[in-house]
Amino acid sequence: MAPDHLHDGSGAESPLLVHDNDTRRSPRREHEDELEHDDSQQPLVSESTESYGGLFVWILTFSAGISGLLFGYDTGVISSMLVTIGSDLSNRPLTTADKSIITSCTSLFALISSPIAGLLADRLGRRKVILVADGLFAIGALWQALTSSVWGMIAGRSAVGLAVGAASLVTALYISELAPSEMRGRLVTILSLLITGGQVVAYVIGWLFSSMPGGWRWIVGLGALPAFLQLGLLFFLPETPRWLVQAGQETKARAVLGKIYGSDPDMQRLAERVFRDIEREVALEEEEMDVGHDKPSSFLDQATHSMSELFRIDGNRRALTIAVMLQGVQQLCGFNSLMYFSATLFSLLSFSSPTLISLSVAVTNFLFTLFAFSQIDRIGRRRILLLSIPIMTISLIVCTLAFLPLDLKDAPSVHQLRDSGSNDITKGNTSLPIIILLSLIIYTASYAAGLGNVPWQQSELFPLNVRSVGSALATATNWGSNFIVGLTFLPLMEWISPSSTFLIYAAICAAGWVGVWAIYPEMSGLSLEEVKELLADGYGVQESLARRRRA
The missing domain is CATH 1.20.1250.20 (MFS general substrate transporter like domains)
Known part of the structure; x- marks a missing residue:
């Protein structure tokens, strides 16, 4: 399973954003290692859209x-x-x-x-x-x-x-x-x-x-x-979960995903897996772009950076x-x-x-x-x-x-x-x-x-x-x-x-x-x-x- 201390929306920092300066590993390698040990990547339920x-x-x-x-x-x-x-x-x-x-x-x-x-x-x-x-x-x-x-x-x-x-x-x-x-x-x-x-x-x-x-x-x-x-x-x-995570509104993102995937326990676990995938992607992209907490502040800076x-x-x-x-x-x-x-x-x-x-x-x-x-x-x-x-x-x-x-x-x-x-x-x-x-x-x-x-x-x-x-x-x-x-x-x-x-x-x-x-x-x-x-x-x-x- 994914590490228990993965970001849960409470304000705690995700381990994907924490690293030792002397032993820093690439974000893609971290992602691959986590996938190798993450049982949640296996199907949790049948892929019926009715679920x-x-x-x-x-x-x-x-x-x-x-x-x-x-x-x-x-x-x-x-x-x-x-x-x-x-x-x-x-x-x-x-x-x-x-x-x-x-x-x-x-x-x-x-x-x-x-x-x-x-x-x-x-x-x-x-x-x-x-x-x-x-x-x-x-x-x-x-x-x-x-x-x-x-x-x-x-x-x-x-x-x-x-x-x-x-x-x-x-x-x-x-x-x-x-x-x-x-x-x-x-x-x-x-x-x-x-x-x-x-x-x-x-x-x-x-x-x-x-x-x-x-x-x-x-x-x-x-x-x-x-x-x-x-x-x-x-x-x-609602706003989309992916935009909410990117905007730092993880609690709202979880709530929207919960409504999308329904109240069944298995589907809630699947919603949590999707949330972790989105959060992981956002964290990886921030490290790869080397912006960390210094994201472009103005609209023009953001547009230029995205382009x-x-x-x-x-x-x-x-x-x-x-x-x-x-x-x-x-x-x-x-x-x-x-x-x-x-x-x-x-x-x-x-x-x-x-x-x-x-x-x-x-x-x-x-x-x-x-x-x-x-x-x-x-x-x-x-x-x-x-x-x-x-x-x-x-x-x-x-x-x-x-x-x-x-x-x-x-x-x-x-x-x-x-x-x-x-x-x-x-x-x-x-x-x-x-x-x-x-x-x-x-x-x-x-x-x-x-x-x-x-x-x-x-x-x-x-x-x-x-x-x-x-x-x-x-x-x-x-x-x-x-x-x-x-x-x-x-x-x-x-x-x-x-x-x-x-x-x-x-x-x-x-x-x-x-x-x-x-x-x-x-x-x-x-x-x-x-x-x-x-x-x-x-x-x-x-x-x-x-x-x-x-x-």
Whole structure:
């Protein structure tokens, strides 16, 4: 068993922080020795997820996941809003440039806010940053609903972008740090499930209000309701045990872990083991960084120090490389261009109810995210990506071929085609739009099962001391890529043709598959502390697969 005098939260100093100056041993060696003699590292109970704190864990996850619902709703409403807004803004129809800027400004400001949110999450705690994001969601939604100009809409969408950037980072981090390792994949996937659920709700609301004069104001304004709901729930949510230990609040951390793992004596022993692992990790990292009790005091010092540790240590750089790769591929594969502009695209393809057709894509996204929720821990993160990305690639190639006879390269502009009523580009060939729709549905299903979920497991890649800043940079990559896609999709459709645009996305998918195969290890079932060890001396792909086979 672990030494009786291990730090118990009472203020006594952990033996990991006490050493003789003449006989000092490395913190990693101390950790390995302790593991060799710690019987608590052996399984205490069967690894049934029903053994954990049950209702408490799910309440935490769904309460925090409302941020995902807001995220999904605010990215989903743009599709129906763009085809129903008419001349209500600045007394003129929206141009292609207007649509691109209104759409992409959300991603741009999410790019700006996500790194800042990561640093604030370390300084203030995960919960307080989610609180700030809720306030921004509410302000942005109401601003959009009340504005009468294009630039007012851009300002409202920008406020939502600040909220989305913070929430997309911190909520995944929050759930990841609260979840037991055997449930982490599924619980973080709930965030993606709520994001896709929010997109479905956005399409339904968009369809219901699409024929109402000024209905788009209700479409965007209703996004404030979930923000106010989560603001109320936040007062009952705890901070994560890992942040509490890092902040020196061990008693509170123990209490939260006790609620997560339940009151059964065996599960309480498991909660104590998890607490010791977290405390040990914090102590080891403090010694390795040689900061001891002289931690960076100011916000700027802390940010600089965390960034230095992220790039200086090999394992941290590997974690960042994997996270950035996955988040970049998730967006550059073009999926969100479909979510943003699906109604515009289906309008060009002569579907009579483009908003309703767009709903089929959103429902597919939701259903296959539900599939990922139920299977991701069983199939494994790496394997589900290697299986799903090739299907995405093939689907995009089919779209490329189907679009060739429908080439819009010589059209004056996408918005003029739709607004002038001259959008019968099918030339009587009704099968091609159906082929494109089916291909996009298959593409969406494959995306939702893999790339839509796995990159958001990014928190598990990073050690505690750089977890927030590493996740922040990865999330910034996501939103930077999202900004590029949102800004360029409609212009690319006009400048180089739809077929060439979808071919670019197919090539990015293929390149992403190679990257996953080469450097992404299997993380399923590993504790956050075990992931750190896996990446310490390499990417650990073969080692992780060997562990998976032994499990």
